[in-house]
Amino acid sequence: MDNRTEFYKKLKNKLDEGSIFPSEYLFKFIVSNHEEKIKQVEDLFDFKGAVITKTSSRTGKFTSVSVQVIMKNSDDIISIYLKAEKIEGIISL
Numbered sequence: 001m002d003n004r005t006e007f008y009k010k011l012k013n014k015l016d017e018g019s020i021f022p023s024e025y026l027f028k029f030i031v032s033n034h035e036e037k038i039k040q041v042e043d044l045f046d047f048k049g050a051v052i053t054k055t056s057s058r059t060g061k062f063t064s065v066s067v068q069v070i071m072k073n074s075d076d077i078i079s080i081y082l083k084a085e086k087i088e089g090i091i092s093l
Contacts, residue, residue: 008078015074025077027067028093029084033060040087041065044080 019025027045031037033056042052042065050069057063071077084090 008081011081012074012078015077019074021073022070025069025071027069027080027084029065029067030062030091030093031065031087032089033057033063037087037089038063038065041067041084041090044083045069 029041031041038054045052045067047069050067053066053068055064055066081092084092
């Protein structure tokens, strides 16, 4: 099993053990400060109810995108992270 698969397996177990779903979940990402990258992150949460907060870094090179949203289950959370991996240069926290 590769590191990525192992990471998501552990995350799923941690979420299932520590949460009662549906549950509020906070996603945090860092992307370069380009509108296209920020929009790609926002588009991951095109369903209603997501509260998105954006903060630029001191140097203005990066933007932190925090998204608070009600998630139905751990599989939906992991699905968002897997989609986010396709955004070039993204860092998931």
